[in-house]
Amino acid sequence: MIEWSEEQQLIRDTIRRFIQEEIVPNQEALEHGDMPPYDIIRKMYQTFGVDEVARQRFERAIEREEAEERGESAASASDGDGGAEDLAIDTLLSMELCRYSAGIVTAMGVTQLAAGAIMSQGTVEQKRRWGLDLLTAEKVGSWAITEPGSGSDAFGGMQSTAKLDADGNYVLNGSKTFITNGPYADTIVFICKLAEEGVEPRQRKIMTFVLDRGMEGLEQSGRLRKMGLHSSPTGQLFLDNVIAGPERVLGGGDRKKSGTRKKSDPRATFAAERVGVVSMSLGVVERCLELCIDYAKERVQWEKPIGEYQLIQLKLANMEVARFNIQNMLFNYLERKRENQPMSFAEASAMKLYSTTAAVEVASEAIQLFGGNGYMAEYQVEQLYRDARVMRIYAGTDEMQVRAIARDLLSR
Ligand SMILES: Cc1cc2nc3c(=O)[nH]c(=O)nc-3n(C[C@H](O)[C@H](O)[C@H](O)COP(=O)(O)OP(=O)(O)OC[C@H]3O[C@@H](n4cnc5c(N)ncnc54)[C@H](O)[C@@H]3O)c2cc1C
Numbered sequence: 298m299i300e301w302s303e304e305q306q307l308i309r310d311t312i313r314r315f316i317q318e319e320i321v322p323n324q325e326a327l328e329h330g331d332m333p334p335y336d337i338i339r340k341m342y343q344t345f346g347v348d349e350v351a352r353q354r355f356e357r358a359i360e361r362e363e364a365e366e367r368g369e370s371a372a373s374a375s376d377g378d379g380g381a382e383d384l385a386i387d388t389l390l391s392m393e394l395c396r397y398s399a400g401i402v403t404a405m406g407v408t409q410l411a412a413g414a415i416m417s418q419g420t421v422e423q424k425r426r427w428g429l430d431l432l433t434a435e436k437v438g439s440w441a442i443t444e445p446g447s448g449s450d451a452f453g454g455m456q457s458t459a460k461l462d463a464d465g466n467y468v469l470n471g472s473k474t475f476i477t478n479g480p481y482a483d484t485i486v487f488i489c490k491l492a493e494e495g496v497e498p499r500q501r502k503i504m505t506f507v508l509d510r511g512m513e514g515l516e517q518s519g520r521l522r523k524m525g526l527h528s529s530p531t532g533q534l535f536l537d538n539v540i541a542g543p544e545r546v547l548g549g550g551d552r553k554k555s556g557t558r559k560k561s562d563p564r565a566t567f568a569a570e571r572v573g574v575v576s577m578s579l580g581v582v583e584r585c586l587e588l589c590i591d592y593a594k595e596r597v598q599w600e601k602p603i604g605e606y607q608l609i610q611l612k613l614a615n616m617e618v619a620r621f622n623i624q625n626m627l628f629n630y631l632e633r634k635r636e637n638q639p640m641s642f643a644e645a646s647a648m649k650l651y652s653t654t655a656a657v658e659v660a661s662e663a664i665q666l667f668g669g670n671g672y673m674a675e676y677q678v679e680q681l682y683r684d685a686r687v688m689r690i691y692a693g694t695d696e697m698q699v700r701a702i703a704r705d706l707l708s709r
Contacts, residue, residue: 525683
């Protein structure tokens with residue numbers, strides 16, 4: 298793959314029209330008001346038929362799983378994965394949205410992350426109860442792992458607990474922070490540790506529960522104030538003796554009561570999350586470049602457009618190198634998906650490390666190129682910078698990407 302196909306470019310144009318009609322006019326309210334992004338996300342899913350495709354794919358996946366449980370062959374049914382073409386469209390959607398609102402992509406992506414956890418580890422009943430409404434964006438989802446005392450070392454340092462009571466239910470306690478969609482989530486994938494007597498805390502079993510808004514003892518905070526990404530609400534969760542039955546446990550627990558469970562590799566989820574951020578970075582870089590080229594041609598100083606000065610040309614050239622590299626990495630990723638040769642965890646980490654560092658550098662240089670106007674909200678580059686900055690932190694910090702890459706190299 299060396300370029301988007303004609304069909305993909307047509308889809309991109311339709312996405313751009315949607316953004317101009319639905320997001321750009323609401324930009325101020327999304328960024329500086331309290332407008333949650335969810336109605337826009339639902340409208341986008343309906344406009345592009347994403348909800349309908351998700352529904353059909355969901356039914357086929359369930360059909361297949363039920364057939365397997367009955368011991369029948371289900372070879373004709375799809376496994377629910379849309380393949381390389383769908384991935385290319387998801388990539389385009391994410392890139393295009395990030396040119397204006399990386400927060401919308403984050404809010405949307407985390408609902409899908411919660412759906413993905415349920416769809417990969419849940420029973421058929423759990424998928425029907427919680428999965429479908431998240432896949433169609435009918436409901437809002439959160440995926441809660443980070444705690445005030447544990448971030449990069451999320452599993453090791455985790456303090457939230459699940460304690461089995463005499464009735465076979467779990468009593469959940471603890472708090473989570475920086476949770477995307479936390480203030481508005483209808484469905485929460487909550488990750489904690491089993492309270493096991495005599496087992497050293499770092500070694501205790503990790504458990505995943507699905508929780509509903511309004512459960513007794515569950516408190517969802519308001520929005521946390523933050524640097525950027527304002528169209529993605531972020532909050533805290535507090536659990537005080539929340540009672541969760543075994544039917545809420547994902548990927549383990551009481552098999553008799555809650556059916557067949559599959560184990561999934563968390564590294565596959567982390568790798569997908571990392572590559573998702575790469576397409577977001579490309580959206581930021583493309584938009585910065587576009588704005589900077591226009592500005593370099595129109596802004597006159599010393600009686601010449603600033604684009605005629607070599608120091609400005611160097612900034613533009615560096616931005617183009619970053620755009621070209623990130624795009625090629627993404628095309629490589631999509632091509633490998635088509636050829637069924639998935640990227641390794643270390644490769645996904647390398648892509649994320651490079652592209653997010655480049656996006657932050659490009660956005661910072663875009664502000665510089667715009668001078669004082671770059672610091673003003675009206676010219677949009679300051680928002681692109683603030684939105685890009687978190688990409689070096691979430692989905693694994695830069696330092697965690699370095700660790701994953703180096704570990705892979707040193708294991709050879
Ligand atoms: C806007 C936003 C949205 C988020 N959404 C979610 C969400 O939906 N769900 C969720 O669960 N979490 C979410 N997070 C949390 C995010 O995943 C964490 O912030 C991130 O993993 C880093 O953890 P931390 O903030 O605790 O930093 P820490 O882990 O405390 O790290 C502090 C610094 O130390 C470095 N460091 C840590 N360990 C090492 C090491 N071994 N070697 C070298 N350096 C190290 C880090 O790289 C970093 O520079 C979100 C965060 C933000 C900012």
